[in-house]
Amino acid sequence: MKPRSDHITTCRSCHARICWALTTANGRRQPIDASPAEDGNLAVTHGADGLLYVRSLTKAHPEPKPGEWRAMPHHATCVAPPPRRSSGTGQRQRSGVRPVPWQGRQS
Template identity: 60%
Template sequence: MKPARHHLARCRRCSAPIVWCLTSANGKRQPVNYEPDETGNVAVMQGADGKLYVRAVTAARPEIRPGEWQAKPHQATCPARQLPGRSSAPSPRAVQGVRPVPWQR
């Protein structure tokens, strides 16, 4: 099962097709790949309000229920994502205004 076309969006970084879902745990928005994937670790379903909801597929709840489809979070597959340890922020500047003499008691 695929999400409806009106849910389709594009990733700002790589332009891949994604859908925005609300997490079932805390209601935050999460980008998920538009194409279903049997190796994915999330289950997506459309709620009665027309919004998409996502939950993690865990060992405690591994089954995909009727009306859900399995997918991958887009952060896991985005080719333009930032790699760990590589920040786009500039490196910290040297500390200025340091005492030139050691502290004395």
């Protein structure tokens, strides 16, 4: 199976054909490659509401169900991914730190 043409758009970074699908786990949008992939780790299906839904293929459920097809997440195949956001691992200046060890209340 393939996605309908009205689901297909292009990636802003690499201009590849992608689709946006909602994850079944939490309803967040995820970009997927528009063409099915035999080695894909996602199962994609058309919902009754006309949207695409995606779920991960796991060891417990390694094969797509009838009506689903395999796809790859576009984050894994994008040749020009946008720069990653800072994870905050750099050194920050501390402010408001107590100059002495904490003294708990005495009962």
